[in-house]
Amino acid sequence: MITLEHxxxxxxxxxxxxxxxxxxxxxxxxxxIVGDSGSGKSTLIRLLMKELKPTEGTIIINKQDLKKVRxxxxxxxxxxxxxxxxxxxxxKDRNVYDNVAFAQKVVGESNRNIxxxxxxVLSMVGLAAKYKSYPKQLSGGEQxxxxxxxxxxxxxxxxxxxxxxxxxxxxNAWEIMKLLEEINERGTxxxxxxxxxxxxxxxxxxxxxxxxxxxxxDSCEDEQDEN
Amino acid sequence: xxxxTFFYSIRQGIRNIGRNKMFSFISIATMSACIFMFGxxxxxxxxxxxxxxxxEKSVAITVxxxxxxxxxxxxxxxxxxYRRPEVADCVFVSKEEAxxxxxxxxxxxxxxxxxxxxxxxxxxxxxxxxIYLSDVSMQDALVSYIxxxxxxxxxxxxxxxxxxxxxxxxxISYVSAGIILILLAVAVFLISNTVSVGISARKEEIAIxxxxxxxxxLVRTPFVIEGMIIGLIGAFIPLALLYVMYEKIVEYIAGQFxxxxxILVFVSAEELFHTLVPIAVILGVGIGFIGSRLTxxxxxxx
Numbered sequence: 217m218i219t220l221e222h223x224x225x226x227x228x229x230x231x232x233x234x235x236x237x238x239x240x241x242x243x244x245x246x247x248x249i250v251g252d253s254g255s256g257k258s259t260l261i262r263l264l265m266k267e268l269k270p271t272e273g274t275i276i277i278n279k280q281d282l283k284k285v286r287x288x289x290x291x292x293x294x295x296x297x298x299x300x301x302x303x304x305x306x307x308k309d310r311n312v313y314d315n316v317a318f319a320q321k322v323v324g325e326s327n328r329n330i331x332x333x334x335x336x337v338l339s340m341v342g343l344a345a346k347y348k349s350y351p352k353q354l355s356g357g358e359q360x361x362x363x364x365x366x367x368x369x370x371x372x373x374x375x376x377x378x379x380x381x382x383x384x385x386x387x388n389a390w391e392i393m394k395l396l397e398e399i400n401e402r403g404t405x406x407x408x409x410x411x412x413x414x415x416x417x418x419x420x421x422x423x424x425x426x427x428x429x430x431x432x433x434d435s436c437e438d439e440q441d442e443n
Numbered sequence: 444x445x446x447x448t449f450f451y452s453i454r455q456g457i458r459n460i461g462r463n464k465m466f467s468f469i470s471i472a473t474m475s476a477c478i479f480m481f482g483x484x485x486x487x488x489x490x491x492x493x494x495x496x497x498x499e500k501s502v503a504i505t506v507x508x509x510x511x512x513x514x515x516x517x518x519x520x521x522x523x524x525y526r527r528p529e530v531a532d533c534v535f536v537s538k539e540e541a542x543x544x545x546x547x548x549x550x551x552x553x554x555x556x557x558x559x560x561x562x563x564x565x566x567x568x569x570x571x572x573x574i575y576l577s578d579v580s581m582q583d584a585l586v587s588y589i590x591x592x593x594x595x596x597x598x599x600x601x602x603x604x605x606x607x608x609x610x611x612x613x614x615i616s617y618v619s620a621g622i623i624l625i626l627l628a629v630a631v632f633l634i635s636n637t638v639s640v641g642i643s644a645r646k647e648e649i650a651i652x653x654x655x656x657x658x659x660x661l662v663r664t665p666f667v668i669e670g671m672i673i674g675l676i677g678a679f680i681p682l683a684l685l686y687v688m689y690e691k692i693v694e695y696i697a698g699q700f701x702x703x704x705x706i707l708v709f710v711s712a713e714e715l716f717h718t719l720v721p722i723a724v725i726l727g728v729g730i731g732f733i734g735s736r737l738t739x740x741x742x743x744x745x
Contacts, residue, residue, distance in 0.1 A: 265654065288659070295656035305651055322657035324448045370655070 217243040223262040223273030231338045233259040246400040253425035298367030302379035304359040305352040313347040357388030374405045456668025466637035470609030474677025477626035484619030491612040497708040503572040505599040514596045529581035533574045541569040601635045674731025678723045
């Protein structure tokens with residue numbers, strides 16, 4: 217599903233943000249990407265979203281070589297992803313329903329499909345009853361659920377979550393992680409960037425550790441080595 | 444483009460105006476001022492043109508002949524003048540007709556005095572051609588030409604009013620073109636500014652849209668529509684004002700300056716606005732489109 221071959225990224229003269237990254241993530245996997253601040257995790261996410269171009273190397277997502285994706289086809293390419301952020305990034309002037317429907321409207325979905333799909337996905341994240349609430353009326357955990365609903369509503373193949381529990385207390389963080397696990401079990405590839413090592417250790421999923429732009433550990437490879 | 448996307452863009456464009464009230468108001472006000480000035484100048488220039496046209500119709504060059512000129516030569520001169528492109532009409536006035544005109548205009552009610560001249564036409568040497576021009580600006584050249592013709596004694600011209608109107612109209616056209624250009628530049632700048640403010644206010648929303656997979660078209664179009672709607676409103680407000688004002692002003696001027704009523708010929712409001720409305724709407728929407736499109740391209744590299 218996602219393949220990076222010798223990918224490097226330098227912003228300007230100096231230490232590269234990512235250096236010779238080789239990585240393979242299969243369809244339906246649940247992967248944690250961990251590392252300190254400035255280790256290159258965000259750069260990796262931005263490369264996957266084609267917000268940045270690699271200085272060297274090849275990125276293949278869903279059988280598409282990103283070098284060959286033309287500028288005008290980037291929007292369509294990005295519809296492979298659902299994205300969740302630490303700070304939720306909900307539209308404050310719109311209620312829960314409209315925040316989720318927004319994602320469908322921008323891809324040109326019909327009103328009929330929007331009316332059908334949005335309640336389904338809100339029900340899935342446990343917020344069906346709060347569809348009229350505005351973001352400021354919700355707890356942090358609920359806001360993140362809305363963000364996840366928005367990321368999922370277009371049925372992406374890959375869900376990218378950048379520090380999804382960073383602004384949440386322990387209980388809410390676990391609920392969000394359980395939700396992400398459920399989503400993964402339904403077949404969506406989930407990539408979670410996080411600092412929360414407690415969650416990472418408890419969930420026992422594949423963990424890719426990046427330090428100073430280099431992958432220093434990949435639990436998947438370790439398992440393969442052990443096998 | 445899907446129909447949903449089209450309506451979504453229009454709705455967002457309208458909402459942008461609401462979200463950005465202050466700058467939208469300033470832009471609409473500037474656009475209105477710009478179109479209002481344009482409308483005023485357009486109305487003045489159009490009316491002056493109508494007055495000139497009317498004056499041209501009544502302006503005549505009068506050509507008198509040397510005494511004893513043959514009828515054949517008179518006929519030749521008439522034919523030659525009639526064939527000239529700047530001549531709209533060429534009318535021969537015989538000495539008898541000239542005397543009748545004098546009697547009607549100067550001896551009205553004093554027929555006894557006119558009768559004293561019976562049998563002795565005092566304007567016997569006044570047979571002439573009256574030449575009406577299609578383009579009054581050619582008058583001087585035509586007069587110079589006629590003066591060189593064989594058998595012509597004297598040429599009278601009476602185009603001072605038309606010439607003055609033509610010169611004045613030209614002056615107004617230049618001044619108005621200059622002022623309108625400045626106002627248009629200000630309007631483009633202000634619309635661009637309004638759209639920039641809207642883009643900054645919605646930076647986060649735009650970022651989310653891009654990540655979700657919104658096309659360049661969908662991100663940009665609401666801002667362009669916002670500019671076009673500002674332009675459209677900015678065109679209709681002054682058009683309505685001008686329409687209400689025009690007939691009242693025409694009525695007032697006609698009442699106050701009755702003594703030059705033959706010169707003051709105003710174009711009807713219907714005729715005037717039949718042309719002015721589409722021009723003003725195209726101008727307003729066009730400026731809105733250009734101002735917003737330039738800004739969107741500068742600030743929204745999707």
